[in-house]
Amino acid sequence: MSTLLLSLETSSPVCSVALHYLDTGRLVGQTELRLEKSHSSHLSLLISQLLENTLHTLQDVAAVAVSDGPGSYTGLRIGAAAAKGLCYALEIPLLAVSTLQSLAHQVAAVTARPDQYWYCPMLDARRMEVYAGVYRADGAEVLAPTPLLLDETTLAEQLAGQSLLFFGNGAAKFRPLVADNPHAAFLAGIEPSAISVGALALEAYRRQEFRSVAYYEPFYLKEVYTTTPKNKQ
Template identity: 80%
Template sequence: MPSLILSLETSSPVCSVALHRVADGSLVGQTELRLEKSHSSHLSVLVSQLLENTGHTLQDLAAVALSDGPGSYTGLRIGAAAAKGFCYALDVPLLAVGTLQSLAHQVAQRTAHPENYLYCPMLDARRMEVYAALYRHDGTEELAPTPLVLDADTLGEQLAHHSLLCFGNGAAKFRPLVAGHPHVAFLAGIEPSAIAVGELALGAYQRQEFRSVAYYEPFYLKEVYTTTPKNRT
């Protein structure tokens, strides 16, 4: 009987996959690769190796979960294509977990007295812009995922009333703008992980919050812009 949730995290340069048991949410195994632009060529290999190393096959999957975004356009598309392919082939449901929500969950799980903070994941959106959100320790959303242009007044209202923990690959751009503020702290080295995706996906699976395999699209947050190459003749 299918008993595992396979989780894919491809929204950042880290390509990560994980397996969790449906019965108790325990982690079976996880692997990741930290190579730029490697997702398309290595994601399926990572899945195959993880299944083999843990003594399982694709037929043991009860569902496939993926990081929903925001994040890298290309990475999210690769993750969505892979997840849809597995779901179609195995006839199992698709689950999607917000990238910022899973980052906040990851940090809250490790924080002493987590109820004392608002969690502010920030993903780099180039220049002085980030994708950001605010969550309480129990996952309650205080600020929906949004693109923020950073300046000294960013999140000023929240900082006036709450202690914020900021993290993710966009947080370093915010740090010098609020240097010395007593209500904000920064955590380095926090990256999207398939483990956190899987932990949140388990709840979605139990609630049967499945996504349409045919019509699912990642949550890009901003429109995808393409340009036409200049005529070089």
């Protein structure tokens, strides 16, 4: 009987894979690789190694969860393609979890007195822009994922009377702009993890919030701009 949830997190430079038991939610194992542009060549290997190291096979996987975005366009596409391919081949359901909500859950779960904060993950975009959202400790959405152009007035309404924790690889750009605000606190070193994706996906699985294997696309949040290289003379 298939008993495992396989979770993939590829929205950032960290390529992360995790396994949970579907019935108990217990973490079986997790592995990750921190190499730039390694997802396409290493994701399948990480999945195979994790299954082997935990004495499981793909036939034990009952569902696959993937980080939904926003984040790296290429990384999200690689994760989505891998998840959809596994779900199609194994005839199992697909789940998708917001990258920002997963990050907020990750931090709230280890924060002392978590209810005293709102949680604002920030993912680096171009220049002074980030992808961000604001969440309560229970995961309730205060501000839906949105691209934010950072300046001294960013999130001024939320910071007026509420303590916010900022984290993620885009938060460092915001810190100098609100250095004098006593309601703004920052955490360094917080990166997306397949463990948190799996924790939220377990809840979605129980609610049967499955995605279409044929038509699912990641939540990029913004259109991707590409340029055509000039012809060499």
